[in-house]
Amino acid sequence: MISVLNTIDTGHEDMIHDAELDYYGLRLATCSSDNSVKIYDIKSGTQTLAADLKGHFGPVWQVAWAHPKYGNLLASCSYDRKVIIWKEAGEWTKLYEYTGHESSVNSVAWAPAEYGLVLACCSSDGSISIISYNQDAANWDVKKISGAHAIGVNSISWCPAISADLSLDPLTNKEASKRLVSGGCDNLIKIWKEQGDQWVEENRLEMHMDWVRDVAWAPSLGLQKSLIASCSQDKRVVIWTSDDNVSWTPTILNTFDDVVWSVSWSLTGNILAISGGDNKVSLWRESADGQWQCISEVSKGLGQTSNDERSTL
Amino acid sequence: MKVKELKKTVNVSWSPAEQYPPMLAAGSAAQQVDATFSSNSVLELYSLNLEDLGLDLELKASLQTQHKFQKIVWSGAGTIVGGCDGGLLQFYNAEKVLNSSPDALIGSSTKHNGNVSALDINPYQKNLLASGASESEIFIWDLNNTSQPMAPGNRSQPYEHVQGLAWNQQVQHILGSTFATRCLVWDLRKNEPIMKLSDSQSRTRWRSLSWHPEVATQLCIASEDDQLPVVQLWDLRLAASPLVTLEGHGKGVLGLSWSRHDPDLLLSAGKDGRLLCWNPNNTKPGGELVVEVCQQSQWMFDVAWSPRTPGLLVAASGEQHVALHTLLGGTRADRQSAHTQSNIMESFGGADSFAALPVVTRAPPQEAQAPQPTRAPAWLKRPRAAKFAFGGKLVTFEKCPQDEGSRKLVQINQVVTEPELVEKSVALEQVLALTLSRDPQAADRLAEYCREQGDSSGDQHERYTWFFLRANFLPTFRTEVLNLLGYKQDDIPSKFKSQNVADIQNDTAFLSREAQTLIERKLANLDLEPTVTNVSIPNGEDSTSLICRALVCGNLEEAVELCLEANRVADALIIASLGSQELVYKVQRYHLNKTATDPVSLLSGSLLRSKWDALVRSSAPANWKDVLAALVTHCESDVLAQYCELLGDKLSEESDPSYRKAAQLCYVVSAAGDALAKRLLRDLRDEKRDVGDVSTLTQRAQLALLLKTAAEARGRPVKEGGSLTSVLTEYAGRLASQGCLQSALTALQGSPSEMYDRLATALGIIQNRFAQHHPQQQPYLGRTRTASEQSQKRSHISNSYLPNAPSIVPKPDDQWQRPNNTWGQPQPLVPQPQLPPQQPQQQSRPGSVGPQSGITSRSKYKVDPSVQSAPLYSQYGFNNPVTAQPQSYGYNSPLPDQYNSASVPTHNFTPINQPNIPSNPLSNYPNNPLNPAPLNPANQPGQLNGSYYASQGIEPVAAAVPSKPVAPGWNDPPVMTTKAKPKQEMQQQAPITHPLFGAEPPQHVPLNPQFPGQQQFSGQQLPPQQHPGQQSQFPGQQSQFPGQQGQFPGQQGQFPGQQGQFPGQQFPGQNQYPGQYDQYQGQYQQQGFQQRAESPAPVQTAPVPKPPIPDQHLILQTTFDQLRNDCANATSNAMAKRKLLDIQKKLENLYDLLRENKLSDNSLSTLHACAQYIQGRDYANAQQAVTSLAGDVDFAVVASFLPALKMLLTFAEQPR
Structure with a gap:
């Protein structure tokens, strides 16, 4: 079910923390503890280094490609408390640098393109920033949710813009509220909703017993309900479902052997890829009877994990 | 960042890592008296209350106790242990404390003498407690049975107070203990101390200790001596001297805590009120200060990382309070505990007057950012992830070995979760591709495909659907459909033979061939009849007479009326046909209306007036087949579609599910893709099935797709944007998610959409088409490469999202569609x-x-x-x-x-x-x-x-x-x-x-x-020229980025390849370190992250050339270096080589000191003497000389290289 297309030696000099393909799947952006962001052009089995972006002064945690209708934009966030939006204009240059956080910026996510050029980021300082590009004024507006999660926000994800209901004309749902989901060090997941020019906490979802490491709002394509996946230091992955985006029902997808680091939905929103500390990537799908089933599991021999254990004696 | 505080003079302990939610146990401190001189003593449990942004902890339980506490620990076994004065140990059941149960105290012991100020719980056996008090007493307790503690061995001489106890984090039977002058490591299996650590060269007074969370042989010990306020890292394997001495506190160090979430983080709390975080694994002289967590004026006497929550720590200080901090988080200046707030308010006259004060706002904290740890904590470092991307690709990476040169790999994987879908789509795509490429065989292939599908389908309805669909691709469309509807033409002739003409007309109006021949026959028969003669024309008042009269007079209208009156409709029609058309109409209408319920009338009327909608409306749903057959027979293709759709709509509304299926067939016949798509979606909903059900979706989407093809082939392109488009887009999305980009593209059939654009770009089609048509204007969207194009990009992009913008998305079948x-x-x-x-x-x-x-x-x-x-x-x-x-x-x-x-x-x-x-x-x-x-x-x-x-x-x-x-x-x-x-x-x-x-x-x-x-x-x-260029165009993309290969390797050369040892290398500022030793001490904050982080140039600056070492001391350098090199050459042991490298670095400190003439004459002469011994290979004496340096006045300075020198000599002494 899973076959390797490319193996890219990123040339990073330290741990990789994120790797993301662009909208078309033609470019790969990676970031690392070596403070750099790299961009590769991916062509059927081969890859070429297109750029090596240096501008962060700390480990770079995450990268995110903007929708191409806004140009070739890449956002990166780093331990150095900065978010940099890079733009390719012949060469890659900094388009904007956001320094509004007081601590490590742990996650960045572009809003659905329908909302314009909007970026959300969250930080260990406990706050979430929503940065939007104002086309008329040609500047960036910042809205901040302070104290979103005590002692830090780890992950953030946008609610898709398009209604789940295929039969509805997407245009009629233009007024659908913008929503965000965030996961934090207070073990909570929170749903934020834009009301007027404010972002307010609409819901807090309690289930995890340790840091929420990653949250992912499923693309709604073809699904009648909203889904959010969350994973945590408590080794569990929880699927939250809602018919109205207001009341949410949790289902524990699985309890793993180790910390779960990332959850990612397929673009069709029906497959969830889970990557955990046990060095396995597993794919899950909801069966007809509503049970989540592991449909594929891959253990990798990519890195010899025991090598870096410092244990002696 | 301080997140919570507790304004009480208490000793605290974290709840064990297993406990959820995490809590703090706080017992009134015996060491101090608070301002109230209260003799009241309590044991309280607090929840962290992190969800709340305020500074207050939430009190969960409070228990009055008889004694105050020197030390509190909370065992994973559910026991809270308090060490009190007078050798008293108190055991509480945590659960009962939480319930404020009065019998929470489950045991106590007075086996000890003096204050029980050292307690630790074994990390592996949660019921194993070590306690220490005066006179070197150490006991090991089984919390399940506290009556008989055991001693780890004989009490160590001289008798001293046990300052600290700590279980090894890796080996469960190893216990460390500190006394003021020594540190003893016990092996419980051997019942004796196995190691004694003491720094003979310094006047340390040991207090706390903490084992390395991962390296079993290493531990840190803190000295509470104000003269030597250091923390030392020792390795039991090299017990002669500490590996590194962490220097930063101004006064004695009281508390230590080593993070189990990141071994590179060690906290130390000192009498100087500072709470420092170190990386003890960096053995650079003086240690690597990661960050100063906080600073206060009063003693900071204890600190502990949360065993559960990374980065969270609790610190107890003499300012009467306990504070929870996070290592990260910056400042949160606007936070105040409700308590503080109300205190302030009270002092200023209550809330009302307080509110009346002018509003104050703090200056933006931009400038004065809180210091951030220079190194990112391990718990932030996501080691691995798997992320989906377009086309069912899954990008994965995982924790790679940290050693230098290991490759940091990212994999791009193809995920196929629906192999069946892929298979089906491939088959279908091949067929559809023929259509798109105007292959003359396309229709045949499509029909064949439908037949195959129908044949392979088990469900009767599906079979029908496929066969009806197939008919769409057949030249004999109508015949096929009629056959399928049960109107087999072969059946008719026999019927004719037995039925009268009218009936036949009724049932099978279309079968004119047979009918005609029959009629001919009949006519022929009639003709054969002898000619009628002698017909009399009546002339009376009866209707016949009147009619005749009217006819004779040529009064057609009247004749017609009379005929109708007489119910002679046939005659009326014949007569009317002689007159005006209007007359004919009237007669027809009259008759049809009169016999509206008659099926013959219904059909013939519909036929006559082309009122097929009336037929559709009036007929019973059960007769859908007949109606459909009639429509197929009589309607021209455009209206046929319309009426079939109408019929479908009508059936669609029926509650009987079989009619809804029939509706599908109607839609298929009408090639009304959109209606069918709607119907399918509704069916899915009715059946309570998720549209996400892939096989259903696939099948129906394929149906819809074929139908769309059929519709187009029949000249009725489906409008964009309807349900059909939704279904196809969805289907294309599914295909794309399986990596079948080409199939998905085919499925979209070129309807301009975001999905189309995405697929085409991903396949490299769009770009290349652009290259063809606008040679100098480069592709589009993200594919541009030059600056000028980049600037134009936005406009391009917006264009591209306009449907039908031809220059942007040349559709493969443009020609076809137009x-x-x-x-x-x-x-x-x-x-x-x-x-x-x-x-x-x-x-x-x-x-x-x-x-x-x-x-x-x-x-x-x-x-x-x-x-x-x-x-x-x-x-x-x-x-x-x-x-x-x-x-x-x-x-x-x-x-x-x-x-x-x-x-x-x-x-x-x-x-x-x-x-x-x-x-x-x-x-x-x-x-x-x-x-x-x-x-x-x-x-x-x-x-x-x-x-x-x-x-x-x-x-x-x-x-x-x-x-x-x-x-x-x-x-x-x-x-x-x-x-x-x-x-x-x-x-x-x-x-x-x-x-x-x-x-x-x-x-x-x-x-x-x-x-x-x-x-x-x-x-x-449709000249097929334009369309199928994809294949050939695609490869061209690959050669787009010349020269990039070249950049890549060059880049690697930029990094000198240092390991994590000098993190400062990432921050250029740190390069200045050598030679600044003096100023360096005590200025850690300034070296803080921020300063470095904001150094403008990330590029490594060339090291400033150092001043030469004074000639008279040059001999020292050459000697030591020579010796080091000899040692290095002599050994092949990797460990030793690393060690020697390390020595080299530290010797550099010595050379720097020489350069700057920072050493006292005394030290210099000792060093020279040492060098002479070395030259004479008298390493023992050299060693002695070096050791004597330690007693020198400028020990603090010498300390930076002394251990290295000692170690070098130790190497040299080893026989080679």
Whole structure:
């Protein structure tokens, strides 16, 4: 079910923390503890280094490609408390640098393109920033949710813009509220909703017993309900479902052997890829009877994990 | 960042890591008296209350206790242990404390003497407690049975207070203990100390200790001596001296805590009020200070990382309070505990006056950011992830080995979760690709594909659906459909033989061939009858007489009325047909209305007036097949679709599910993709099935896709944006998610959409097309490479999202669609002449529409070149001796509209038996004797009552040579097999755009398929040039980025490849370190992250050249270096080599000191002496000399290189 297309030696000099393909799947952006962001052009089995972006002064945690209708934009966030939006204009240059956080910026996510050029980021300082590009004024507006999660926000994800209901004309749902989901060090997941020019906490979802490491709002394509996946230091992955985006029902997808680091939905929103500390990537799908089933599991021999254990004696 | 605080003088302990939610146990401190001098003593439990942004902890339970506490620990076994004065140990059941149960104290012991100030719980056996008190007493307790503690061995001499105890984090039977002058490590299995650590060169007074969380042999010990406020890292394997001494506190260090979440983080709390975080694994001299967590004026006497929550720590200070901090988080200046706030308010006169004060706002904290740890904590470092991307790709990476040179890999994987879908789509795509590439075989293949699908389907309804779909691709579309509906033409003749004519007409109006022959026979029979003679015409007052009289007088109208009166409808019709058309109408209407419930009437009325919607509406749902058959038989393709859809809609509303299935079939027949898609979606919902059900979706999407193809092939492109588009987009999304980008692209069939754009770009199609068409204007969207293009990009992009912006998204089947669109424009019922060649058509139109007032729909019928319906008209014309009537109602005249035949006007004058002459290329169908004349002046008086089974059919068509030339060149060789007919019929669609097809097609072939063969489309109208370029264009992309390869390797060279040892290398500022040793001490904050982080240039600056070492001391350098090199050369042990490297670095400190002349004369002379010993290979003496350095006045300075020098000499002493 899973076959390797490319193996890219990123040339990073330290741990990789994120790797993301662009909208078309033609470019790969990676970031690392070596403070750099790299961009590769991916062509059927081969890859070429297109750029090596240096501008962060700390480990770079995450990268995110903007929708191409806004140009070739890449956002990166780093331990150095900065978010940099890079733009390719012949060469890659900094388009904007956001320094509004007081601590490590742990996650960045572009809003659905329908909302314009909007970026959300969250930080260990406990706050979430929503940065939007104002086309008329040609500047960036910042809205901040302070104290979103005590002692830090780890992950953030946008609610898709398009209604789940295929039969509805997407245009009629233009007024659908913008929503965000965030996961934090207070073990909570929170749903934020834009009301007027404010972002307010609409819901807090309690289930995890340790840091929420990653949250992912499923693309709604073809699904009648909203889904959010969350994973945590408590080794569990929880699927939250809602018919109205207001009341949410949790289902524990699985309890793993180790910390779960990332959850990612397929673009069709029906497959969830889970990557955990046990060095396995597993794919899950909801069966007809509503049970989540592991449909594929891959253990990798990519890195010899025991090598870096410092244990002696 | 301080997140919580507790304003009490207490000792605290974290709840064990297993405990959820985490809590803090706080017991009144015995060491201090708080300002209230309260002798009250409590044990309290607090929840962290992190969800709340305030600074207050939430009190969960409070228990009065008899004694205050020196130390508190909370065991994973559920026991809270308090060490008190007077050798007292108290054991509490945590659960009961939490419930405020009075019997929470479950045991106590006074085995100890003095203050029990050292306690630790074994990390592996949660019930194992170590306690220490005065006179070197250490006990090991089993919390399950606290009566008999054991001692780890004999008490160590001299008797001293046990300052600290700590279990090893890796080996469960190892216990560390600190006394003021020494540190003992016990092996519980051996019942004796196995190691004694003491720094003979310094006057440390040990207090706390903490084991390395991962390296079993390493531990840190803190000295509370104000003269030597250091923390030392020791390794039991190199117990001679500490590995590194962490220098930063100004006064004695009291508390230590090593993070179990990141071994690179060690906290130390000091009497100087500072709480520092170190990386003890960095053995650079003085240690690596990571961050100063906080600073206060009072003693900071304890600190502990949360065992559960990374980065969270609790610190107890002499300022009467306990504070929770996070290592990260910056400042949160706006936070205040409710307590503080109310205190302040109170002092200033209460909330009211407080609120009256002017609002103050803090200056933005931008400038004064809190220091951030120089190194990112391990818990932030996501080691691995898997992320989905477009096309079912999954990007994965995982924790890679940290050693230098290990490759940091990212994998891109293809995920296929629906192999079946992939398989199916491939098959379908091959077929569809033929269509797109105008392969003449496409229709056949499509039909074949449908048949296969139908054959392989188990479900009857699905089989039907596929076969109906298949019919769409067959040249014999109508026949097929009728067959499927159960109207097998072969069945008819036998029926005829046994049934009377009227019945046959009722049931199978379309079967004119048989009917005609039968009628001929009947007529022939009649003719054979002897001529009637002697018919008397009555002249009375009865109806017959009156009618006769009226007829005789030529008063047709009256005769008709009388006939009707007498219920002689047939006579009325015949008479009416002699008069005005209006009269005929009236009679018809009269009759039809009168017999509305009669099925024959319903059918014939519908037929007559083309009121098919009435038929659809009036018929019972159960008769859908018959209605559908009638529609298929009689309606021209455009309206056919409309009526079928209408029928489908009607059935759709029925509650019986079988009708809903029938509705699907109707939609299939009408090739109404959009309606079908809607129906399918509704079905899915009705069946409570998720649209996400892939196999269902796939099957139905394929259906919809084929239907769309069919519709287009039949000249009725589906409008964009409807349900069909949704379904197809969804389907394409599914395909894309399996990596079948090409198939997905095919499925979209070029409808411009974001998805199309995405697929095409991903496949490299769009870009290359651009390259072709706009050589100097580079691709589009993200694919640009040069600055100028980049600047234009936005506009491009916005364009690209406009549907149909041709320059942006050249659709593979642009050519294909355009003609379709033009046909599509005329409303099915009101064809609008568009192109010049249609001149005649325009002329004829008025004729067709004009005179009609009553039944407008009639014009539809006339307009419709329906193959089937025409014969019926021609039947009306049967027996009509008159060639034509100019004032014809134009029944037939519109027919040519569709075919834009120049000869149309002549139609009306066509003698009935030469129907083909003017324009009908019937000659092309020599093999079809049934081709009736397309049109006849059926409405001429006298004609109407003619038998329905007109005579034309008899006429050998082959003889009907067109009297006028048909459009040149088209189908000249009249070699027409039935198979080939569709080609011919294509003209039905084609004419408007193609004068070439001006010839009129055979319209009135009841059994003739009307289906426009696909060959036609592909072959003629749609030059296949543009479309299928993808394949060849794609590879071209690869060569786009010349020179980039070159950049890459070069880059690697930029990094000197240092490991994590000097993190400062990432921060250029740190380069200045050597040579600044003096200033360095105590200035850690300034080296803080921020400063470095904001150094503008990330590029490594070349090290500032150092000043030379004074000549007289040069000998030292050469000697030591020489020795080091010798040692290095002599050993092959990697460990030793690393060590020597390390020594080299530290010696560098010495050289720096020499350069700056920072060493006292005394030290210098000792060093020189040492060097001489070394030259004399007298390492023992050299060692001694070095050791004596430690006693020197400038020890603090010497300490930076002394251990290294000692170690070097130790190396040198080893035999080689």
